Amino acid sequence: MNNSEKKRMNGEAEEENEEDVEDEGRDAWERTYTDERSWEALEEDESGLLQPIDNKAIYHSQYRRRLQSLSATSAASRIQKGLIRFLCVVVDLSKAAGEMDFKPSRMAVIAKHVEAFIREFFDQNPLSQIGLVIIKDGVAQSLTELGGSPEAHIKALMVKLGCAGDSSLQNALELVHDTLHKIPSYGHREVLILYSALSTCDPGDIMETIQKCKKAKLRCSVIGLSAEMFVCKHLCQETGGSYMVALDEGHFKELLLEHAPPPPALAEFAIANLIKMGFPQRAAEGSIAICSCHREAKVGEGYICPRCKARVCELPTECRFCGLTLVSSPHLARSYHHLFPIEPFTEISARQFELSRVASKTCFSCRESLLTPGAACTKCKQYFCLDCDIYIHESLHNCPGCESRRITPAAASATKS
């Protein structure tokens, strides 16, 4: 009896060992199929047709959590933000970027999301500039110079997509330091490193380079794709940036897009300055001039630099002949919502919703009837549905309730005091 029991126990132990061995043979992406079984989340309705998975509730709770973390850092108060940013994006194209744990490969995923990031960045920061750097074969090369045109950067990135060799963090930091050293003092210097490798092959002491970057007031942030590394963490802590590691493609996209809005500015990082800018008028219809960017004759549809009268094709840009920064007032206006942010709405509990004296329980802005309690604005006390709440805070930046009220100076001073 004892022998047979022992044999059974041994047999079970062996089975467990076998399972562990099998799991070790599988990659992480294979384990998501065996362990998580995404097909079981599908539902069928009465007639047997597949129902779409209801992402709304998940999406709303994600949004709520994000807002709470933002408001924890008091986003509503007027923190100074660095609006004129000079950002170097460093893409690690070493051998590790060819790994296939992100489909189809880490490199392809990075390229796709960096394109979306560049467009979003210029949408939110029209006066800023981006430069691209790649790390390949242990050397860092500058792919594009610091510039304000998204198309040029995206085209350059899509052409040069091949991975090889080792990754060198120190070379990248040296190159970025030299590039960002030349920019005017009012700009905020930032570096965003997309690091896939788990090691770095450096020619010298990387700690010295990190100190050099810290002294030059570079804010370095890293998004890792494999695992957390001490040297990246140290770099971000020293320079005041953020270090995150992406879990999957969706998470990577989220982390990347978090760097698009301007970060809070540390007062000693940039010197406030008055920048001379020109606001060009549109050229008259039918006027013919040689444009300064393409060096060819063009008809109508351009802008004329107010200082040297050269023709430029698009704004914002720097006049090639006199160096004046040319912008239009909407470009400046795009950044105003960072300076005057709206406060997050408060969530309404189910009980408050029942007790509220609002006659028809509809969302104030879209007039959809509120089936689940939504959110209310703290200033105008109007109710909004959760989808409008998300839209208002992420895209519109205006509370319709507050905008539909006229506040007289007397009332305004009463609320202030």
Next chain:
Amino acid sequence: MATLPSKPIADDVSLLVVLIDTNPFFWSTSSSSLNFHQFVSHVLVFLDLIVRLSQLNQIVVIATGHNTCDYIYDSSLDTDQVTGEGELPALYSFVLQRLEEFVDKDEKLGAKQEGLSEKRASSLLSGSLSMALCYIQRVFRSGPLHPQPRILCLQGSPDGSEQYVSIMNAIFSAQRSMVPIDCCYVGSHNSAFLQQASYITGGVYVKPQHLEGLYQYLATVFAVDLHSRSFLQLPRPAGVDFRASCFCHKTTIDMGYVCSVCLSIFCKHHDKCSTCGSVFGKAQLDAASDRKRKASES
């Protein structure tokens, strides 16, 4: 979250959100040949035209008042509409009744305030634009097939400079969602905000020269759906002024100085920014410690 709209039903089905300006300060002082009643009658016939052009067309009317904004009419709702009084169709009577209620409400809200000091009283355009955009987002969420939305502003009141930031926010959001903002401006001088709105979002801006024929402008320019606009020769903007105005004198300038911290625009070089208080040329910490030292010395 999808910022790009999903597929529309058919090429020529539109959702038209009309923002009607009911600002009493404008309509009472308007010296043009159009008074409010005539204006509303032109607009009602135009709304009827849109509804008749296609069974699937939808209209939403939002009124822009002086003290508040509100929804007047939504063609997709099965309301127990007021039956036609006499010769007037049901649509007209319903809209007229709701407009009257709205104007009364607007007036009551204004009665609590003291008299206006400024002569140029603007309407709350930013509020109605925001509501229109939220409604359009709701339509985008409603399913894979929806009509093509656009916004038509029938505005007469002058621009309120305090609304600049909110209107620009609404314009950029409309640009991202690809919703054109058209404008038919019935006031006296051109509205710079609405010209910029139409230019940035790809809409049409018209300031009719003969206001007695307002319906003709509306029917020929604004009744057309978005897809067919590519086949028509629509009025083009004759020079949108994108120059900025300086914060100190409010004059338009073509070369100026911009504060790198708060992006306020000045025409002359200053030592200190009047908006954010940053001292130029010095690092902020140095400036703050200078101020403290001076305060302790004095």
